[in-house]
Amino acid sequence: MLSPQSIPVNRVGTLVAAILTHSWRRSPDALECSEATLAELLPLLAGSMSGALAWWRVRNTPHLRTSPPGLELQETYRFHSIRTALRENKIKQVLTLLSACGVEPILVKGWAAAQLYPEPGLRPYGDIDLVVRPEQYSSAVAATKDAGGEYYVDVHDGVGHLDDHSFDDLFEHSRVAKLDDADVRVLSPEDHLRVLCKHLLHHNAFRPLWLCDIAAAVENRETDFDWDRCLGRRKRRADLVACAIGLAHVLLGAEVTDTPVAQRAATLPSWLVSNVLKQWETPYSMSQAPVTHQAPMSKYLRDPRGLVADLRRRWPNPIEATVYVGGPFNELPRWPFQLGECIARTAKFVARWPKAR
């Protein structure tokens, strides 16, 4: 497990990891952190949806509990607790609408992930992700079109890039959870953990909260947890899941003893850990592509000024490139995968060129 002293580079990312260590547990340890450091990281924690979890640790830390940044984190926790209650209301409304037109969706991430925590308000979420049978997609979209309101309801026809299992297979293994008096269908713990891992790496692991989800899912698994189901038969896919869990172990102290991924967790490629810590220095959606792009590539066809600088910004993250190309998570340099992703993207762009012009 990391400590702020063990890795001098990526100071901020390391501190974020230290603050969120074991934060998903019912009674995490007191936080060893100065008030000044907490104040420095406050905007980053609150702005990346980790503020409530940070409070969960701070509340057990006498010298920080009533400090100004501590109180601000407590307010963040209250704020998210209320918002979560509102979202739960919305989920019930949406499920009622879908049920009326004969659609039973599987709710993924968001609310389902929040159930892994001691209190749902500790794990805020933005939209409501619902997976439906492909043939029911249109009617589900139509039914939920005006239901979202402030909270976006995201209907998916299958889990797409996040998983290679069919909807029927996921549905067959799914479970029903209770939200007050409503039934909410969620993925099985095995499928859920796998989807969380793939989602994390697909998005460069830029949000620390997502790694907390994985840690919570691993530590809260039941005794009959089916690791074969979770990891799957494809070796490279299984390794991707193992690496994500390994990150939760190395960065956040998730307990992985007695799991098939324990050995892999101890041998993660160094570039993976350092890249995640680098991401955590600016763990905002706003720091991710394509938001960071200055302009669409089609603009540079007309006016090439700024192209070189923007190409630099578009150079893929090593994690994203490895996932995109389907490469192995080993110690070899990442640039071939990054180059591969660039070529693939360029090919896509050229294929769309007539439209882009």
Add this chain to the structure above:
Amino acid sequence: MKNPVRQAMPRARQEGLLVRELNDETLVYDLHRHKAHCLNSTAALIWKYCDGQTSESDIARIIEGEQNTPVHSDVIRFGLLQLKRTHLIERQITRSPDGAFSRRDLIKRFGAAAAVGLPLVTSVLAPRAVEASTCLGFGAACTLNGQCCSGLCLALVCT
């Protein structure tokens, strides 16, 4: 003549509220006014016993029994006034003509140590740090809904 204030039977509002109980406080969201309030444990207890059939002095006695410490009825009144001000109780609570009900006055009367046990209803606002996390406006490029102020990222564009 009996003091009408003493006869008040406050009743907690039931409709249009979303309640979430946390460890040592209760959060209440007013679905009509779109405001969130945080009740400390004493305020939450007072609110709990506002059933329209229990008088202020009875609420004081019940809470006294639960907390095993003396609770003056003015402390209950102070809580009720805050609950009324935040529209969490329905029946009118009138201010006692001779009573002073600011938090400071009560602390003066009952001592600083009593401050912790005084009822407190505060507003829950979006913390500055959360508000400061910027979002993208209409038409900006995006990949996640969370990147957009609207929460809607459609076809890689914020709507």
